[in-house]
Every structure is written in C-alpha cells, then in structure tokens.
C-alpha cells in the first residue's frame with residue numbers, strides 16, 4: 817500500500833488571452849500562459865481526474881467552465897498525498913479569479929486556481 821493520494825493538480829495552458837465566463841462567478845479576462853488548479857477527492861481520485869479530462873460533460877464546478885473554453889489545454893495532471901490547500905499555496909502564482917474552486921476552502925486560499933505566468937507556453 818502506498819500513501820493515499822487525496823489531492824490533484826491540473827496544469828492548464830491557454831495559448832491566447834481569452835474572456836471566459838466561470839459559471840456564477842462571472843466573466844474574467846484570462847491572460848495567455850500556464851495555470852494550475854488544485855482540487856481534492858476523498859474517494860476515487862482517478863474517476864475525478866478522468867472527469868476533468870473529458871470534454872463532454874455537464875458543467876458543474878468552476879474548473880469545468882475553464883476546461884470547456886476554447887483554446888484551453890489540460891496538459892499535465894499531478895497527484896499528491898498532501899492536503900489541497902497546502903499544495904495550492906506551494907504552487908505560488910497569482911490569483912486572477914477570487915473564489916475559483918474555493919467554495920469549500922477553509923484555509924483562506926482565496927482561489928484554487930493560480931496563474932503562473934506566460935513563460936512555459938513558449939515551447
């Protein structure tokens with residue numbers, strides 16, 4: 817038995833700046849670059865990750881709206897035994913959308929989506 821994986825991170829690239837509506841949070845301007853979203857699943861983390869990778873689904877969470885937008889690419893998935901808030905903070909970056917994925921956050925992260933900047937899209 818390995819350590820139980822409870823958190824995941826989705827690494828997302830946006831090649832062109834875009835205005836995206838994130839459900840009831842509203843409309844936001846997303847600059848081109850790399851974003852990291854940190855979430856958790858208490859059970860069946862692989863099913864959750866598989867859902868994020870699927871484009872055809874009912875939009876439910878904030879992250880669903882981002883991943884469904886044109887030009888958005890999920891290019892890497894990480895898994896961790898650390899709590900999602902600790903992982904989210906360790907990712908650093910900037911908060912562009914306050915409240916994103918943080919409805920259940922009790923650690924005052926402000927957002928579970930962080931913008932890491934444009935540098936890694938220049939492949």
Ligand SMILES: [Zn+2]
Pocket residue numbers: 900901904918921922923924925926928
């Ligand atoms: Zn948090």
